[in-house]
Amino acid sequence: MIRWPLPEPMLRALDQARAAAAEGEVPIGAVIVRQGAVIAAAHNRPRALHDPTSHAEIEAIRAAARLLGSERLDGCDLWVTLEPCAMCAGAIVHARIARLYYGASDPKGGAVEHGARVFEQDQCLHRPEVYAGIGEDVASALLKDFFRVRR
Amino acid sequence: MIRWPLPEPMLRALDQARAAAAEGEVPIGAVIVRQGAVIAAAHNRPRALHDPTSHAEIEAIRAAARLLGSERLDGCDLWVTLEPCAMCAGAIVHARIARLYYGASDPKGGAVEHGARVFEQDQCLHRPEVYAGIGEDVASALLKDFFRVRR
Numbered sequence: 142m143i144r145w146p147l148p149e150p151m152l153r154a155l156d157q158a159r160a161a162a163a164e165g166e167v168p169i170g171a172v173i174v175r176q177g178a179v180i181a182a183a184h185n186r187p188r189a190l191h192d193p194t195s196h197a198e199i200e201a202i203r204a205a206a207r208l209l210g211s212e213r214l215d216g217c218d219l220w221v222t223l224e225p226c227a228m229c230a231g232a233i234v235h236a237r238i239a240r241l242y243y244g245a246s247d248p249k250g251g252a253v254e255h256g257a258r259v260f261e262q263d264q265c266l267h268r269p270e271v272y273a274g275i276g277e278d279v280a281s282a283l284l285k286d287f288f289r290v291r292r
Numbered sequence: 293m294i295r296w297p298l299p300e301p302m303l304r305a306l307d308q309a310r311a312a313a314a315e316g317e318v319p320i321g322a323v324i325v326r327q328g329a330v331i332a333a334a335h336n337r338p339r340a341l342h343d344p345t346s347h348a349e350i351e352a353i354r355a356a357a358r359l360l361g362s363e364r365l366d367g368c369d370l371w372v373t374l375e376p377c378a379m380c381a382g383a384i385v386h387a388r389i390a391r392l393y394y395g396a397s398d399p400k401g402g403a404v405e406h407g408a409r410v411f412e413q414d415q416c417l418h419r420p421e422v423y424a425g426i427g428e429d430v431a432s433a434l435l436k437d438f439f440r441v442r443r
Binding site (some may be wrong): 187188190191192193194195199202203206207209210211212213214226227228229230231232234235236237248249250252255256257258259262263264265266 | 338339341342343344345346350353354357358360361362363364365377378379380381382383385386387388399400401403406407408409410413414415416417
C-alpha cells in the first residue's frame with residue numbers, strides 16, 4: 142500500500158509536536174506559511190515559559206507577526222496538528238489568517254467544529270478557509286502516546 | 293449626587309486603558325489581583341508590539357504568570373474594562389482565573405455574554421465567577437472618544 146504523503150507544512154508541524162513531547166510539553170505543533178514558505182514553526186510551551194497562552198498556534202502567530210513587523214498576517218496559512226481551542230481560534234481571527242489546516246479533531250477542547258465554534262458566530266469579523274483531518278492519525282497517536290506514559 | 297466609587301482594581305484598569313489611548317492603541321486595560329494586591333497591570337499593544345494576541349487580558353495574564361512562575365493563576369482575579377473576546381475568554385480558562393470583573397459589554401466582539409459564550413460551553417474546563425457592568429460608562433466613553441477622533 143502506498144500512503145498519500147502529507148503536505149510538507151503538516152510534516153513540519155508534526156516535527157514540532159514531537160519536539161514538544163521531548164520537552165515534556167503536550168505534543169502539538171504549528172507552522173505559518175506565506176507565499177509557499179514556512180516563516181514560523183512553534184510548539185506549545187506553557188510549562189517551560191510559565192505562560193498559559195503558550196499554545197502552538199499562539200507562538201507561531203506571534204513569531205510570524207514579529208518577523209513581518211505587522212499585527213496582521215494577511216494571506217498567511219496556519220498549519221496545526223490539533224483543532225484549535227477558543228483562544229487560538231480567536232487569535233487566528235485577529236491575525237487574519239487566510240487558511241487554517243489542522244490534523245486531529247478535538248471534541249474536548251476544539252472550538253472550530255466543536256464547542257464555541259468561533260468562526261461560525263455572526264460577530265466573527267474574519268473567517269479563514271478551514272481544512273481538517275490532514276495527518277490526524279499521526280497527530281492523535283502522538284497525543285495518546287504522550288498521555289499514556291503519564292498515567 | 294454622590295456616585296458610588298468604583299473598586300480600586302477597576303480604577304487601575306481604566307488608567308491602563310487611558311495609557312493605551314495615549315499610545316494610539318485601542319483603550320482597553322486590565323489588572324490581575326491576588327490576595328487583595330494588584331500583581332499585574334497591562335493594556336493592549338498590538339500595534340506597538342506587532343502582535344495580534346496583545347490584548348489587555350493576555351498581557352496581564354502573561355505578566356502575572358511570569359511573576360508567579362506558574363502557568364496557572366489559581367485564586368487570582370482579572371479586572372478588565374471591556375467584555376473579553378473569544379481569545380481572551382479562552383486564555384482566562386487556561387489560566388484558571390477565579391473571578392472575572394469587566395466594565396462595558398461588547399456585542400460586536402465579546403464572547404462572555406455574546407457570540408461564542410466560551411464559559412457556557414459544555415466542554416469548558418474551568419468557569420470563573422463573572423461580574424459585569426463595573427464602570428461601564430467610563431470604559432465605553434474612553435472607547436467612543438478614541439474612535440470618534442479617528443473617524
